[in-house]
Structure formats: C-alpha cells, structure tokens
Amino acid sequence: MLAKGTQAPEFCLPNQSNEKVCLQDYKGKWVVLYFYPKDNTSGCTQEAIDFTEFIDEFEQLDSIVLGVSPDSVKSHQNFISKHDLKVVLLSDPDHSVLQQYGVWQKKTMYGREYMGVVRSTYLIDPDGVIRDVWEKVKVNGHADAVKCQLQDYH
Numbered sequence: 090m091l092a093k094g095t096q097a098p099e100f101c102l103p104n105q106s107n108e109k110v111c112l113q114d115y116k117g118k119w120v121v122l123y124f125y126p127k128d129n130t131s132g133c134t135q136e137a138i139d140f141t142e143f144i145d146e147f148e149q150l151d152s153i154v155l156g157v158s159p160d161s162v163k164s165h166q167n168f169i170s171k172h173d174l175k176v177v178l179l180s181d182p183d184h185s186v187l188q189q190y191g192v193w194q195k196k197t198m199y200g201r202e203y204m205g206v207v208r209s210t211y212l213i214d215p216d217g218v219i220r221d222v223w224e225k226v227k228v229n230g231h232a233d234a235v236k237c238q239l240q241d242y243h
Contacts, residue, residue, distance in 0.1 A: 090191040090209065090224050097122070097213045100186045102157065102179040105165040110155070110179055112217070119152035119242070120213040121235055123226075124192040126206040128160045128168035128178075132228045136208070137174050139232035144175040150239050151215075157181050158206060210235055214242070 091097070097120075101111040112120065123140070125133045140147075140154050147154050154176045160168070165178040179186075187193035187206055196205045208228075212221040212235065221238055223231065 090222060091211065091219055093219055093222055095219050097211065097217050097219050098186075098189045100189065102181055102186060103162050104180075105162060105169050105178050107162045110177065112213070115153050116217065117215045119150060119215060119239060121147065121152055121154045121210065121239070122157065122190075122213060123154070123208075123210040123235075124157050124187060124190065124206055125208055127158060128164045129171070132208070133158070134168075134172060136226075136228045136231060137168070137176055137178075138172055139228070141173070141175045143232050143236050146236055147239070150236070150243055152239060153177065155179055157186060159184060159187065212238060 099112050101109050104110045125136055127133055137156060156176050157179045159182050160180060161182060162180045165180055181187050184193045192207050192209045193204060194207045195202055208226040210223040210226055211219050214220045
C-alpha cells in the first residue's frame with residue numbers, strides 16, 4: 090500500500106463507456122479512488138450504492154469518485170445499469186494500476202491462497218498527493234467516513 094503524503098502514481102484506464110480516464114484529468118480536484126474486488130457481489134454492490142448515495146455531496150466538495158476493479162468495461166456497464174450507479178468505474182483487467190497502488194495482494198479463503206483485490210480507498214488531494222488511506226475496508230459506513238474526512242479538509 091502507498092503511504093499518506095506520497096504522490097499518487099499516474100494512470101490511465103478505460104471507464105464504463107470505454108473512454109480513457111487518467112488521474113491527471115482531475116488535477117485541481119479531490120479524487121476518491123476506491124479499489125474493489127468484483128462487480129455485482131454483495132459487498133462491492135453496497136459500496137458502489139453508498140458512494141452513489143453521496144455523489145452530490147462529493148461533487149459539492151469538488152471531488153470525483155473513481156472505482157477500480159479487474160472487471161471488464163462491459164461488466165462495469167451492466168453493473169452501473171443494474172444498480173443505477175453514478176460513480177465512474179475503471180477497468181484494470183491486467184492489474185497494472187491495482188499493483189501500482191499495492192492493492193493486488195495474496196489473499197486466503199478456505200485455506201486456499203490466491204491473488205486478489207484488497208478493498209481499499211485513497212483520498213488524493215488537488216495536487217495529486219495521497220492524504221488518506223483506508224486499507225481492508227469494511228463496507229458499512231465507509232462512503233460516509235470518506236465524505237466526512239473530505240469535509241474536514243474543506
């Protein structure tokens with residue numbers, strides 16, 4: 090995981106409309122960059138719905154919410170449409186950005202080890218510096234906690 094106070098690594102990934110989105114596109118804005126394992130699973134769905142619920146407040150705080158997972162652009166399109174999501178979802182099937190941000194890690198389930206996404210969120214300031222890091226996120230209350238932290242910076 091990257092540390093608070095470090096420069097956020099630059100990246101470009103396709104969004105749900107298959108348009109290239111780069112971190113530098115948001116210079117001058119706050120960026121809530123959240124990483125999640127898989128579209129349409131219970132925790133990931135709840136997290137996306139929670140961020141969507143606060144999207145107007147995030148926008149009033151001059152911020153953008155970007156979700157990143159290994160899912161395809163098509164999967165993101167279906168996920169957004171099925172749950173009426175308002176967050177921007179980015180597709181990272183080769184795990185390059187997931188690895189850059191340290192969230193592609195060894196996980197264990199039922200005694201079996203595998204590589205996967207550790208649910209994590211970075212709050213990046215308008216100058217591209219990581220201000221806050223949430224690692225191994227528990228979904229309940231997380232979007233609200235990120236919003237409250239962002240409000241504290243304003």
